[in-house]
Amino acid sequence: GAGVSQSPSNKVTEKGKDVELRCDPISGHTALYWYRQSLGQGLEFLIYFQGNSAPDKSGLPSDRFSAERTGGSVSTLTIQRTQQEDSAVYLCASSSGPQRAQYFGPGTRLTVL
Protein backbone atom coordinates (compact mmCIF):
# COMPACT_ATOMS: atom_id res chain seq x y z
CA GLY A 1 0.00 0.00 0.00
CA ALA A 2 0.93 3.64 -0.19
CA GLY A 3 3.40 4.91 2.36
CA VAL A 4 3.79 8.31 3.96
CA SER A 5 4.10 11.03 1.35
CA GLN A 6 5.50 14.52 1.78
CA SER A 7 5.54 17.60 -0.39
CA PRO A 8 7.42 19.38 -1.70
CA SER A 9 10.47 17.14 -1.84
CA ASN A 10 12.72 20.20 -1.97
CA LYS A 11 12.08 23.78 -0.96
CA VAL A 12 14.44 26.72 -1.34
CA THR A 13 13.37 29.95 0.30
CA GLU A 14 14.80 33.27 1.32
CA LYS A 15 15.45 34.21 4.91
CA GLY A 16 12.39 35.81 6.45
CA LYS A 17 9.83 34.05 4.24
CA ASP A 18 7.18 31.65 5.56
CA VAL A 19 7.06 28.04 4.35
CA GLU A 20 4.48 25.25 4.56
CA LEU A 21 5.41 21.59 4.42
CA ARG A 22 2.79 18.91 3.87
CA CYS A 23 2.49 15.34 5.09
CA ASP A 24 0.01 12.67 3.99
CA PRO A 25 0.15 9.78 6.45
CA ILE A 26 -0.59 6.15 5.72
CA SER A 27 -4.34 5.71 5.42
CA GLY A 28 -5.90 4.73 8.72
CA HIS A 29 -2.93 5.74 10.84
CA THR A 30 -4.08 7.73 13.84
CA ALA A 31 -0.72 9.05 14.98
CA LEU A 32 1.42 11.52 13.04
CA TYR A 33 4.87 12.87 13.90
CA TRP A 34 7.21 15.55 12.60
CA TYR A 35 10.99 15.31 12.99
CA ARG A 36 13.88 17.41 11.73
CA GLN A 37 17.19 15.99 10.53
CA SER A 38 20.25 18.18 10.23
CA LEU A 39 23.97 17.47 10.05
CA GLY A 40 24.84 18.90 13.40
CA GLN A 41 21.82 17.77 15.41
CA GLY A 42 20.83 14.43 13.94
CA LEU A 43 17.15 13.50 13.95
CA GLU A 44 15.07 15.54 16.41
CA PHE A 45 11.44 15.22 17.44
CA LEU A 46 9.28 18.28 16.74
CA ILE A 47 5.59 17.51 17.32
CA TYR A 48 3.21 14.57 17.66
CA PHE A 49 -0.51 14.22 16.94
CA GLN A 50 -2.57 11.32 18.26
CA GLY A 51 -6.23 11.12 17.28
CA ASN A 52 -8.23 14.00 18.70
CA SER A 53 -5.90 14.58 21.65
CA ALA A 54 -4.00 17.81 22.10
CA PRO A 55 -0.69 17.55 20.21
CA ASP A 56 2.63 17.10 22.01
CA LYS A 57 4.51 20.25 20.90
CA SER A 58 7.44 19.81 23.26
CA GLY A 59 10.02 19.53 20.47
CA LEU A 60 9.19 22.70 18.55
CA PRO A 61 12.33 24.87 18.68
CA SER A 62 10.59 28.25 18.69
CA ASP A 63 7.20 29.92 18.30
CA ARG A 64 7.99 30.40 14.60
CA PHE A 65 7.15 26.71 14.19
CA SER A 66 3.59 25.43 14.21
CA ALA A 67 1.72 22.44 12.86
CA GLU A 68 -1.83 21.40 12.36
CA ARG A 69 -3.59 18.25 11.38
CA THR A 70 -6.88 18.55 9.58
CA GLY A 71 -9.55 15.90 9.75
CA GLY A 72 -7.23 13.51 11.51
CA SER A 73 -5.25 12.95 8.32
CA VAL A 74 -3.12 15.46 6.41
CA SER A 75 -0.73 17.63 8.40
CA THR A 76 0.99 20.91 7.60
CA LEU A 77 4.14 22.15 9.32
CA THR A 78 4.54 25.91 9.04
CA ILE A 79 7.74 27.82 9.66
CA GLN A 80 7.36 31.58 9.84
CA ARG A 81 10.13 34.09 9.19
CA THR A 82 12.57 31.35 8.23
CA GLN A 83 16.18 31.56 9.38
CA GLN A 84 19.26 29.90 7.90
CA GLU A 85 19.47 27.54 10.86
CA ASP A 86 16.07 26.15 9.85
CA SER A 87 17.74 24.50 6.86
CA ALA A 88 17.29 20.75 7.34
CA VAL A 89 15.33 17.76 6.14
CA TYR A 90 11.86 17.71 7.68
CA LEU A 91 10.53 14.19 8.10
CA CYS A 92 7.00 13.07 8.79
CA ALA A 93 6.07 9.66 10.22
CA SER A 94 2.81 7.94 11.02
CA SER A 95 1.76 4.94 13.05
CA SER A 96 -1.43 3.00 13.61
CA GLY A 97 -1.43 3.89 17.30
CA PRO A 98 0.61 5.39 20.11
CA GLN A 99 2.33 2.07 20.83
CA ARG A 100 2.97 1.10 17.26
CA ALA A 101 6.01 1.45 15.05
CA GLN A 102 6.51 4.71 13.15
CA TYR A 103 6.87 4.72 9.37
CA PHE A 104 8.64 7.65 7.77
CA GLY A 105 8.09 9.59 4.59
CA PRO A 106 10.91 10.65 2.25
CA GLY A 107 11.22 14.10 3.81
CA THR A 108 11.25 17.68 2.58
CA ARG A 109 14.70 19.20 2.16
CA LEU A 110 14.44 22.86 3.18
CA THR A 111 17.18 25.31 2.27
CA VAL A 112 17.00 28.85 3.61
CA LEU A 113 19.27 31.26 1.75
Next chain:
Amino acid sequence: QKEVEQDPGPLSVPEGAIVSLNCTYSNSAFQYFMWYRQYSRKGPELLMYTYSSGNKEDGRFTAQVDKSSKYISLFIRDSQPSDSATYLCAMSVPRPTNAGGTSYGKLTFGQGTILTVHP
Protein backbone atom coordinates in the same frame (compact mmCIF):
# COMPACT_ATOMS: atom_id res chain seq x y z
CA GLN B 1 25.90 14.47 27.16
CA LYS B 2 23.33 13.20 24.68
CA GLU B 3 20.65 10.82 25.97
CA VAL B 4 21.53 8.34 23.21
CA GLU B 5 25.09 7.82 22.03
CA GLN B 6 25.94 6.10 18.77
CA ASP B 7 29.34 5.85 17.11
CA PRO B 8 28.96 7.61 13.74
CA GLY B 9 31.63 5.46 12.11
CA PRO B 10 32.10 5.26 9.24
CA LEU B 11 32.24 1.48 9.30
CA SER B 12 33.53 -0.39 6.26
CA VAL B 13 33.32 -4.18 6.00
CA PRO B 14 33.71 -6.80 3.25
CA GLU B 15 30.69 -8.55 1.84
CA GLY B 16 29.68 -11.52 3.98
CA ALA B 17 31.00 -10.06 7.24
CA ILE B 18 29.00 -9.90 10.45
CA VAL B 19 28.31 -6.29 11.37
CA SER B 20 27.74 -5.08 14.92
CA LEU B 21 26.13 -1.68 15.51
CA ASN B 22 25.65 -0.31 18.99
CA CYS B 23 24.01 2.42 21.01
CA THR B 24 24.21 3.34 24.66
CA TYR B 25 21.71 5.44 26.53
CA SER B 26 21.55 7.26 29.81
CA ASN B 27 17.80 7.47 30.51
CA SER B 28 16.66 4.31 32.26
CA ALA B 29 13.04 5.25 31.47
CA PHE B 30 13.48 4.26 27.82
CA GLN B 31 11.32 1.19 27.24
CA TYR B 32 10.85 0.96 23.49
CA PHE B 33 13.80 0.38 21.17
CA MET B 34 14.06 0.51 17.40
CA TRP B 35 16.55 0.31 14.58
CA TYR B 36 16.09 2.23 11.36
CA ARG B 37 18.04 2.08 8.11
CA GLN B 38 18.37 5.22 6.02
CA TYR B 39 19.65 5.34 2.47
CA SER B 40 21.02 8.58 1.13
CA ARG B 41 18.30 11.19 0.54
CA LYS B 42 15.56 8.83 1.71
CA GLY B 43 13.47 8.65 4.88
CA PRO B 44 14.39 6.18 7.65
CA GLU B 45 13.06 2.67 7.13
CA LEU B 46 12.07 0.63 10.17
CA LEU B 47 14.10 -2.55 10.56
CA MET B 48 13.22 -3.86 14.00
CA TYR B 49 11.56 -2.83 17.23
CA THR B 50 11.24 -4.35 20.67
CA TYR B 51 9.91 -3.51 24.08
CA SER B 52 11.90 -6.04 26.07
CA SER B 53 15.42 -7.07 26.98
CA GLY B 54 16.94 -9.98 25.10
CA ASN B 55 17.30 -10.87 21.44
CA LYS B 56 14.91 -10.52 18.55
CA GLU B 57 15.74 -12.03 15.19
CA ASP B 58 14.40 -11.25 11.73
CA GLY B 59 16.19 -12.85 8.82
CA ARG B 60 19.78 -11.64 8.74
CA PHE B 61 19.11 -9.06 11.47
CA THR B 62 19.25 -9.55 15.23
CA ALA B 63 18.40 -6.82 17.70
CA GLN B 64 19.70 -7.13 21.23
CA VAL B 65 18.66 -5.05 24.24
CA ASP B 66 20.38 -5.05 27.62
CA LYS B 67 18.44 -2.69 29.87
CA SER B 68 20.70 -3.33 32.86
CA SER B 69 23.67 -1.99 30.89
CA LYS B 70 21.62 0.54 28.91
CA TYR B 71 23.02 -0.88 25.71
CA ILE B 72 21.40 -1.98 22.47
CA SER B 73 22.90 -3.67 19.44
CA LEU B 74 21.99 -4.61 15.90
CA PHE B 75 23.79 -7.50 14.25
CA ILE B 76 23.73 -8.04 10.50
CA ARG B 77 24.79 -11.47 9.28
CA ASP B 78 26.11 -12.18 5.80
CA SER B 79 26.25 -8.46 5.03
CA GLN B 80 25.54 -7.38 1.46
CA PRO B 81 26.50 -4.25 -0.51
CA SER B 82 22.79 -3.35 -0.44
CA ASP B 83 23.09 -3.03 3.35
CA SER B 84 25.27 0.04 2.84
CA ALA B 85 23.36 2.84 4.54
CA THR B 86 23.15 4.84 7.75
CA TYR B 87 21.76 2.88 10.70
CA LEU B 88 19.90 4.80 13.38
CA CYS B 89 18.92 3.55 16.79
CA ALA B 90 15.87 5.12 18.38
CA MET B 91 14.10 4.77 21.69
CA SER B 92 11.23 6.24 23.63
CA VAL B 93 9.76 6.62 27.09
CA PRO B 94 6.16 5.56 27.75
CA ARG B 95 4.04 8.61 28.52
CA PRO B 96 0.40 8.85 29.61
CA THR B 97 -1.96 10.26 27.02
CA ASN B 98 -4.93 12.57 27.55
CA ALA B 99 -7.14 9.64 26.56
CA GLY B 100 -5.83 7.59 29.47
CA GLY B 101 -3.58 5.29 27.47
CA THR B 102 0.18 5.08 26.96
CA SER B 103 2.17 6.65 24.17
CA TYR B 104 5.64 5.80 22.92
CA GLY B 105 5.44 8.53 20.30
CA LYS B 106 8.40 10.79 20.98
CA LEU B 107 11.47 9.01 19.63
CA THR B 108 15.00 9.95 20.63
CA PHE B 109 17.54 9.00 17.98
CA GLY B 110 21.22 8.23 17.99
CA GLN B 111 23.44 10.12 15.55
CA GLY B 112 23.50 7.20 13.13
CA THR B 113 26.34 4.91 11.99
CA ILE B 114 27.39 5.04 8.34
CA LEU B 115 27.97 1.50 7.06
CA THR B 116 29.63 0.52 3.79
CA VAL B 117 29.72 -3.11 2.68
CA HIS B 118 32.15 -3.52 -0.19
CA PRO B 119 32.04 -6.42 -2.66
